Amino acid sequence: MMQEAGPEAPSNGTTNQNGVVAGAEGGARDVRAKSATPSSDITAADLVNFQQQQVNISLVSFLIDLFATLLNHFTQQPLEVLSLCLQQQLQDFYKKQQEQLHLQLFQQHGSKQQSKEVSAQQLVFQQQLLQVQQLQQQHLLSLQRQGLLSIQPNQNLPLHSLTQGMIPAELQQLWKEVTGAPVKEENSASNNGHRGLDLTSASPAPPKNPLLNQHPTTNGQYSTLDDHSHHSHPLYGHGVCKWPGCEAVFEDFQSFLKHLNNEHALDDRSTAQCRVQMQVVQQLELQLAKDKERLQAMMTHLHVKSTEPKPTPQPLNLVSKSVPEASPPLSLPQTPTTPTAPLTPLSQAHSVITPTSLHTVGPIRRRYSDKYNMPISPDIVQNKEFYMNADVRPPFTYASLIRQAILESPEKQLTLNEIYNWFTRMFAYFRRNAATWKNAVRHNLSLHKCFVRVENVKGAVWTVDELEFQKRRPQKISGSPALVKNIQTNLGYGPALSAAFQASMAENNIPLYTTASIGSPTLNSLANAIREEMNGAMDHGNSNGSDSSPGRSPLPVNNVHCTVLCYFVIIASISAALFLHPYETNNTSEKPLSS
DNA sequence: ATTTAGGTAAACAGAA
DNA sequence: ATTCTGTTTACCTAAA
Numbered sequence: 318m319m320q321e322a323g324p325e326a327p328s329n330g331t332t333n334q335n336g337v338v339a340g341a342e343g344g345a346r347d348v349r350a351k352s353a354t355p356s357s358d359i360t361a362a363d364l365v366n367f368q369q370q371q372v373n374i375s376l377v378s379f380l381i382d383l384f385a386t387l388l389n390h391f392t393q394q395p396l397e398v399l400s401l402c403l404q405q406q407l408q409d410f411y412k413k414q415q416e417q418l419h420l421q422l423f424q425q426h427g428s429k430q431q432s433k434e435v436s437a438q439q440l441v442f443q444q445q446l447l448q449v450q451q452l453q454q455q456h457l458l459s460l461q462r463q464g465l466l467s468i469q470p471n472q473n474l475p476l477h478s479l480t481q482g483m484i485p486a487e488l489q490q491l492w493k494e495v496t497g498a499p500v501k502e503e504n505s506a507s508n509n510g511h512r513g514l515d516l517t518s519a520s521p522a523p524p525k526n527p528l529l530n531q532h533p534t535t536n537g538q539y540s541t542l543d544d545h546s547h548h549s550h551p552l553y554g555h556g557v558c559k560w561p562g563c564e565a566v567f568e569d570f571q572s573f574l575k576h577l578n579n580e581h582a583l584d585d586r587s588t589a590q591c592r593v594q595m596q597v598v599q600q601l602e603l604q605l606a607k608d609k610e611r612l613q614a615m616m617t618h619l620h621v622k623s624t625e626p627k628p629t630p631q632p633l634n635l636v637s638k639s640v641p642e643a644s645p646p647l648s649l650p651q652t653p654t655t656p657t658a659p660l661t662p663l664s665q666a667h668s669v670i671t672p673t674s675l676h677t678v679g680p681i682r683r684r685y686s687d688k689y690n691m692p693i694s695p696d697i698v699q700n701k702e703f704y705m706n707a708d709v710r711p712p713f714t715y716a717s718l719i720r721q722a723i724l725e726s727p728e729k730q731l732t733l734n735e736i737y738n739w740f741t742r743m744f745a746y747f748r749r750n751a752a753t754w755k756n757a758v759r760h761n762l763s764l765h766k767c768f769v770r771v772e773n774v775k776g777a778v779w780t781v782d783e784l785e786f787q788k789r790r791p792q793k794i795s796g797s798p799a800l801v802k803n804i805q806t807n808l809g810y811g812p813a814l815s816a817a818f819q820a821s822m823a824e825n826n827i828p829l830y831t832t833a834s835i836g837s838p839t840l841n842s843l844a845n846a847i848r849e850e851m852n853g854a855m856d857h858g859n860s861n862g863s864d865s866s867p868g869r870s871p872l873p874v875n876n877v878h879c880t881v882l883c884y885f886v887i888i889a890s891i892s893a894a895l896f897l898h899p900y901e902t903n904n905t906s907e908k909p910l911s912s
Numbered sequence: 913a914t915t916t917a918g919g920t921a922a923a924c925a926g927a928a
Numbered sequence: 929a930t931t932c933t934g935t936t937t938a939c940c941t942a943a944a
Contacts, residue, residue, distance in 0.1 A: 716918085733932085752921095754919095756921070759934060759935085760921095761918090762933095762935095763935050764935090776928095914944100915943100917942090920939085920941105921937100921938085922939105925933100927932080
């Protein structure tokens with residue numbers, strides 16, 4: 318139990334192997350604990366604050382543990398396992414939270430209490446329970462929205478029964494709402510995907526007005542039940558408050574309005590929730606745009622002769638410009654998004670997939686493209702057809718491309734001319750301006766130590782020195798994973814984490830709710846960054862096992878990366894929201910500490 | 913403002 | 929003599 322020992326007790330070491338994270342977590346917890354030391358004569362309000370803090374701290378700790386655990390697994394576990402694992406752990410966590418609350422309640426009830434205080438504590442307890450449930454609901458909803466969890470009614474049984482046994486009828490009903498509504502949403506939204514990560518076909522059209530219509534599907538689902546005598550308020554439907562994470566039930570619209578004004582007034586918490594919701598909407602819109610593009614591309618593809626797609630079908634939003642001709646070299650302000658659906662699941666996909674696969678998209682000169690300078694494999698493979706036919710500059714560095722070419726070869730070695738041929742074969746773009754890019758290829762071969770020239774009987778071939786290639790990454794990556802650093806060092810500090818999270822969202826256009834974007838460059842880049850950080854922290858010995866080296870990982874790894882990163886993003890999001898809660902009565906622990 | 917890294921151009925040399 | 933291959937330098941630009 319995470320908080321059994323009470324706030325003053327040192328955290329009983331997390332089981333995750335990531336010392337860094339664990340340390341940061343411990344620090345965060347300590348800081349929080351300091352401000353939460355209960356005094357002997359606590360008021361009800363103090364108790365509320367205290368317990369809320371405990372929940373928050375525990376939840377975040379738990380999330381971090383969970384994330385670390387997932388990271389440990391993600392190289393081997395299939396997505397289903399991860400999803401299951403995540404779901405299981407979430408449920409365990411919430412269950413423990415509730416048990417803990419009951420424990421505390423009864424302890425206090427037994428030791429020091431007069432009836433008055435008991436009732437106060439019961440109130441506190443109920444509030445606390447409510448909050449736990451809200452958190453859980455919020456959490457699960459978030460996951461569901463991303464298709465990471467497919468919650469079935471029976472899967473919530475443990476919790477359900479648990480709560481049934483000890484909460485008032487109102488809470489039971491609330492819990493019903495919590496468990497019931499999402500299921501409908503889930504079923505309606507992604508019943509055809511069912512791959513856990515595949516929402517490609519299921520994304521409902523995002524609302525025009527993000528903040529006013531956050532549950533379109535749900536609304537649709539409930540429309541029959543909803544007596545329209547209710548005023549139509551975007552935040553009120555089916556007798557339930559639609560404020561994210563609220564779901565409070567109301568008999569009539571008036572009481573809802575009262576609730577809305579009281580509980581969701583303009584405060585830090587509401588603001589934070591609003592921001593999260595904005596991000597949700599933002600991502601949904603982004604996803605919509607992507608799917609629209611994809612649809613367009615599909616339609617174009619199906620209606621145009623498939624042989625020579627000169628009017629380049631949109632590369633699945635990989636390249637926002639198709640640049641049919643006279644493309645100025647290196648000036649494509651491509652969006653940092655990526656193809657969301659593989660055009661061709663090529664058989665060679667396994668050949669060069671590295672856990673740290675790159676997928677960066679963007680102008681070839683963007684550092685992004687090589688920052689996590691990794692093999693482009695999945696992207697390049699998935700969009701092979703596109704690149705073969707579209708006269709679009711591939712958003713990968715020469716070094717990445719060369720490496721890809723070499724690693725794709727059976728012997729893992731190519732002559733210069735073979736590299737040329739690979740370029741021209743794989744990319745329409747490189748079928749012209751030969752002088753330019755060939756020079757660049759040679760330049761890169763010579764420049765980068767990772768390319769090794771090997772004398773051969775028939776001349777010379779080029780090979781890739783993986784060690785060298787990996788070696789250059791740390792320095793490149795060092796600046797980027799600010800996110801990770803923030804997580805490690807500022808774990809307990811909401812604003813920092815939130816800022817990092819939002820910055821990363823903004824900068825990278827993380828398709829937070831687009832699990833379809835399996836090939837997302839930014840997702841993978843971030844995943845790579847995170848993974849590297851984590852690996853570096855937990856895995857000292859096996860830093861460079863060539864067997865398990867990045868280059869030979871099985872295909873699913875890439876997806877798992879995305880999954881894990883999605884988890885991470887959710888976790889970061891929730892953590893940020895949590896820490897923005899105005900629960901602190903005294904702000905002594907608000908500042909990030911220096912050490 | 914500075915540094916870093918990638919892209920481009922080009923000069924040059926040696927080998928085929 | 930020409931072309932190919934490979935190295936190196938310089939410059940520009942984007943990003944950090």
